Structure formats: structure tokens, C-alpha cells
Amino acid sequence: MTGQVRTVDGRVAGRRGQATRQKLLDCLSEMLSSSPYRDVKVIDVARKAGTSPATFYQYFPDVEGAVLEIAEQMATEGAGLTQLLDGRSWVGKAGWQTSQELVEGFLEFWRKNDAILRVVDLGAAEGDKRFYKLRMKILNSVNNSLTDTVKELQAKGKVDKDVNPAAMAGSLVAMLAAVASHQRGFQTWGVKQAELKPNLALLVHLGVTGKKPTK
Amino acid sequence: MTGQVRTVDGRVAGRRGQATRQKLLDCLSEMLSSSPYRDVKVIDVARKAGTSPATFYQYFPDVEGAVLEIAEQMATEGAGLTQLLDGRSWVGKAGWQTSQELVEGFLEFWRKNDAILRVVDLGAAEGDKRFYKLRMKILNSVNNSLTDTVKELQAKGKVDKDVNPAAMAGSLVAMLAAVASHQRGFQTWGVKQAELKPNLALLVHLGVTGKKPTK
DNA sequence: ACCTGTCCTGTCATGCCGTCAGCTTACCGA
DNA sequence: TCGGTAAGCTGACGGCATGACAGGACAGGT
Known part of the structure; x- marks a missing residue:
């Protein structure tokens, strides 16, 4: 069906x-x-x-209806972002690798669909449930995966108890999305793409594991 | 004049x-x-x-012109965000305090002006220079201050050399802005305000100092 | 009372919105 | 081959927002 x-x-x-x-x-x-x-x-x-x-x-x-349609297509495509996290390790050098690839893939996806994602973001921020759900759908794959990772690490005692996995994951994902949609902005700010990525990866790694990565 | x-x-x-x-x-x-x-x-x-x-x-x-006007008023008001960082310490418990207050103040400012900030964000993301400049004006106070802090800590050898201060500061500020404009979103996600803030503060602290805070 | 410059609105041409009735086109079964 | 039916498209229209202008209302000074 x-x-x-x-x-x-x-x-x-x-x-x-x-x-x-x-x-x-x-x-x-x-x-x-x-x-x-x-x-x-x-x-x-x-x-x-x-x-x-x-x-x-x-x-x-109306126009909004058509936009939702486009966004829906993109959302299913975006579910593929899960690949960036499924079964990856967050330990040692592999952890750093995972972190880098997540950032890379995320920014790439966002750049490819920036126009429509802007509109979805706006709609969601304005409180429109349909856009909000759509944004969830796109981000959920990454978000859930991150949340689980943090939970696991927490269970093993490698991450502080007072970290809220969902909040942490959500914040990181929001950061990635925000940076991605203002990529041009950073350039004018004097920050180049190539410098931006490792810093984002560092933040992601710090947020998820609580530790500096081994490079 | x-x-x-x-x-x-x-x-x-x-x-x-x-x-x-x-x-x-x-x-x-x-x-x-x-x-x-x-x-x-x-x-x-x-x-x-x-x-x-x-x-x-x-x-x-036109409408856009009026929006720019409102945003301009807000931007000058927003310059006050510098207070959150001027002369603050990033060492020990004081550092954790600084981080928390930054998050608190930032979210508060964003919540107060969310409607107009959404539009500014959209305009900036769409590549409109006027909105872009305005966004810079608002975020610059915080951003510059954070950049300087990272630079200082780096000079003292407390932060890795390969961290780019501007990129790090920009990412953190972008994260705060993004989370702030999707605050409602997090609630539906099952994350409460009160849980969100300390996690953001933790990320900020980690990003700026590279270390976990002493609480 | 009069004048001057500020302030507001009635009105109008223009252009987009969103809908409908009706025309054309493709498909299908007899 | 030939209708019949449903899909596909459009011209045209009332309605409304836009943006411009000229002219009337109003306040302050003389």
C-alpha cells in the first residue's frame, strides 16, 4: 500500500x-x-x-502542501543517515573516525538539500506540527542512534550519570543542523570548511563520550 | 547622531x-x-x-523592511549578551558557573525574541546580506568573546593547538541558537528545559576548555 | 485667523490567488 | 472502428493584497 x-x-x-x-x-x-x-x-x-x-x-x-511533499521525499532519503552510525565504534581511533564521518555525512546531506531544509526548519520553529514531524523524521535516525550510544556508555560507567542522553544527542544534532544551514555564514566569518569539520567532530566526540578523541 | x-x-x-x-x-x-x-x-x-x-x-x-527595523532594535539590545562573558573566569567551579549563566542568558534572550529571530535566521540562511549582518551583530558579542577565551587558553597550552578558536566558538553559538529556536521541539521529544540546560552548559564548557567542569 | 509642514486615508491600477466550467486527450471495451 | 469514460489541462473570473498618489485633516507657530 x-x-x-x-x-x-x-x-x-x-x-x-x-x-x-x-x-x-x-x-x-x-x-x-x-x-x-x-x-x-x-x-x-x-x-x-x-x-x-x-x-x-x-x-x-497550496505552496505549503507541495513543499511538504518535497520534504517527505527528502525525509525518506535522509533516513539513510543512520548508516553513519549503525554498528560504529566510539572507542579509540575508531571513535574519532566515526565522529568525523558523521559530521561529514551530515553536512553533505544538508548542503544537498539546503533550500528545502530551510523551509522545514522555519515551519518547525513556527510550531507547525507537520513540519515538526518531518524534521523529527529526518533527525530521528541520527538522534536515536546517538542517544543509544550515550546510554550504553553511561551504563558502562564511562559517561557521567547526570548527563541526559536525549538532551545531549538532541543538542549535538541541533548543532550540526544549524552549522550546516549557515555554512556560508562561517566562511564570511573567516572560518573555512576544512577547519570547521574537525572542530565539529571534536565537539561531537566530546559530547558523546565525554573524552577527547585519540587521533 | x-x-x-x-x-x-x-x-x-x-x-x-x-x-x-x-x-x-x-x-x-x-x-x-x-x-x-x-x-x-x-x-x-x-x-x-x-x-x-x-x-x-x-x-x-515593505514587510521585510519593517522586519529589519525590529531586528535592528533587538540587535542593539542583544549586544548586552556580552555581559554574560566579560571578565568571567573559565577555571574550576567559576568556569562551570560561567558556562551555565551563558546558556541561561542566551536561551532567555532567544525565547523573548523568538518570532523575529526566526525570520532573521531564515533571511540569513537564504543568503540575504542584510539579515546575515544582523545575525552577526547579535551573535558577534558572544562569539568574539568565546573566541578570545579559547585563544587565551590555547596560548597557555591548556587547549589543543589544532582547535580553531573561531570555528569552535561559532559552532557553540550556532548550537545555542538552534536549540533555543527549537525549544518546544525538545519538549515533544521528551526532553525538559531543566534537563536541557545543564547538558548545553556541559557542551559549552567542554568545547571552550576541553575539560569536564568541576561542579 | 492664517500658514506650513506633518500625518493619514480614499482610491486606483496592477497582479496574484484559488476556483470552476468546459474543452482536449488518452485509454478501453465492445 | 467507435463511442464512452475518466484523466488532464486551461481560460476566465471574483476577490484580495500591493504599492502609489493626490488631497484632506491636523498641529504648531506667528
Whole structure:
């Protein structure tokens, strides 16, 4: 049950319809990366897709609806971020490696989808539950995994008892997301990508294990 | 030279004009916290302020212009965040205290101005230089101070040479800002405010000094 | 009372929104 | 081959926000 694609008025979308729908999504996605969210107009998206506004409204209730769609696609893709943590070690040099790869993968994912992630972030911050859930879905894989890691280390007595695993993991993930979406900002600040990553990795390692990494 | 307040068409604003202007700003500010940025309309702001859209356009070129104005006010106010760090110690128990107070003050400031800060964040992330500069202005006080602290500790050999002070400070500040703007999010995640703060403080302390705090 | 410059609004052209009825196109079974 | 049916698309329209302007209301000074 993948849930058939339907138009707003209930018709099931066929071959051609789905193509148009997808084209609209692609164009919207492109517009989001070239102009402010606030200024994205349905008519522009439609024109760019070589169709009319009315067609847009056949497939999406409004711009927000379409954005949610794009974000949903991205979210499932983003579940792959779990790979960055599944079965990795946090001990010794391997721990440092894990930390670095997490940062690397995370920033890469964010850079690839920055336009849509900005909008999701805003929606979530504004308290919209749908966007909030979506943001969770994306971050949860990483977050849960980190939380578990901290819990384990805590059980072994390697991390202080008064650390709250969920809070720690959440903070680290939030940090990664924030830095990722302001990557350009750091450059103007005089900090280069290459210098940023190891510092982030260091913070992640410190946060998770409570110790400096062995390099 | 505070730079006289002027209308869009160049007249200097008098007593009454400034009052109206301020009222518009207040109403806009209020609207921003109750509805999505994308849906804030000039006409609503004007109505709420008991005036007409035309009046709004006499004082501001558009909604964005007014937002920048509000943000500017907040930015100067936010320079006070420096207090949280000026002349504080990062050694021993005092260091833990400093870290905690920084987190506390930062979150408080963010909570107080969350609506407008969201918009600034979005604008900055979208690459708008004006918003970007504003964000810098707000964060710079804290950021510079943290950078200096790390540099000092590094000079004394208490922090690893391969830590980049600016990158570290920037990451920590970004983390604080991100967590602050998703405070509600954490609650739904099952993390309570009271648990969040000490964990953030711990991360800040770890990042700045490289060591666990003495409590 | 009069003048001057500030302040506000009625009004208007423009352009986007969101909807509908109706036309075209593709598919399918007889 | 030929309708029939459902999918797919669009022109057109009322409604509303935008942004500009001219002109009227108002306050303060003389």
C-alpha cells in the first residue's frame, strides 16, 4: 500500500499526471533555492513548468502542501543517515573516525538539500506540527542512534550519570543542523570548511563520550 | 547622531508619526509570533494598528523592511549578551558557573525574541546580506568573546593547538541558537528545559576548555 | 485667523490567488 | 472502428493584497 497519488479533487493520477506533478515539484524545488520562500509564487512555478496555475492547484492544495511533499521525499532519503552510525565504534581511533564521518555525512546531506531544509526548519520553529514531524523524521535516525550510544556508555560507567542522553544527542544534532544551514555564514566569518569539520567532530566526540578523541 | 527617523518619501517623522510607526512595528512583531511569516500581510498589520495599508507604506518599503527595523532594535539590545562573558573566569567551579549563566542568558534572550529571530535566521540562511549582518551583530558579542577565551587558553597550552578558536566558538553559538529556536521541539521529544540546560552548559564548557567542569 | 509642514486615508491600477466550467486527450471495451 | 469514460489541462473570473498618489485633516507657530 503505497497510497495512490491523487489529485485534490480525488481523481487518481495517471502516467501523464504524475509526470506533470513531478515537474511542478522539481520547479518549485528549484525556485526555492533561487529566491526567498516568502516570494515564491504559484504562478511562477507553473510558468517555469510550462503549465498553468490551475494545474498546480489540481495537484496541491497550496505552496505549503507541495513543499511538504518535497520534504517527505527528502525525509525518506535522509533516513539513510543512520548508516553513519549503525554498528560504529566510539572507542579509540575508531571513535574519532566515526565522529568525523558523521559530521561529514551530515553536512553533505544538508548542503544537498539546503533550500528545502530551510523551509522545514522555519515551519518547525513556527510550531507547525507537520513540519515538526518531518524534521523529527529526518533527525530521528541520527538522534536515536546517538542517544543509544550515550546510554550504553553511561551504563558502562564511562559517561557521567547526570548527563541526559536525549538532551545531549538532541543538542549535538541541533548543532550540526544549524552549522550546516549557515555554512556560508562561517566562511564570511573567516572560518573555512576544512577547519570547521574537525572542530565539529571534536565537539561531537566530546559530547558523546565525554573524552577527547585519540587521533 | 542617531540618524533621524524618516518616511519613505523623505520627510522627517515628528512626534505623532513616530508613535504610529512604532505601533505598526509592535503590531507586526505580534503578528509574527502568532502566524507564519509567509502569511503576514500588510493589510492585517495596518488593521491591527488601527490604520490603513497606505500608512504602513509611508514608513516602510515593505514587510521585510519593517522586519529589519525590529531586528535592528533587538540587535542593539542583544549586544548586552556580552555581559554574560566579560571578565568571567573559565577555571574550576567559576568556569562551570560561567558556562551555565551563558546558556541561561542566551536561551532567555532567544525565547523573548523568538518570532523575529526566526525570520532573521531564515533571511540569513537564504543568503540575504542584510539579515546575515544582523545575525552577526547579535551573535558577534558572544562569539568574539568565546573566541578570545579559547585563544587565551590555547596560548597557555591548556587547549589543543589544532582547535580553531573561531570555528569552535561559532559552532557553540550556532548550537545555542538552534536549540533555543527549537525549544518546544525538545519538549515533544521528551526532553525538559531543566534537563536541557545543564547538558548545553556541559557542551559549552567542554568545547571552550576541553575539560569536564568541576561542579 | 492664517500658514506650513506633518500625518493619514480614499482610491486606483496592477497582479496574484484559488476556483470552476468546459474543452482536449488518452485509454478501453465492445 | 467507435463511442464512452475518466484523466488532464486551461481560460476566465471574483476577490484580495500591493504599492502609489493626490488631497484632506491636523498641529504648531506667528
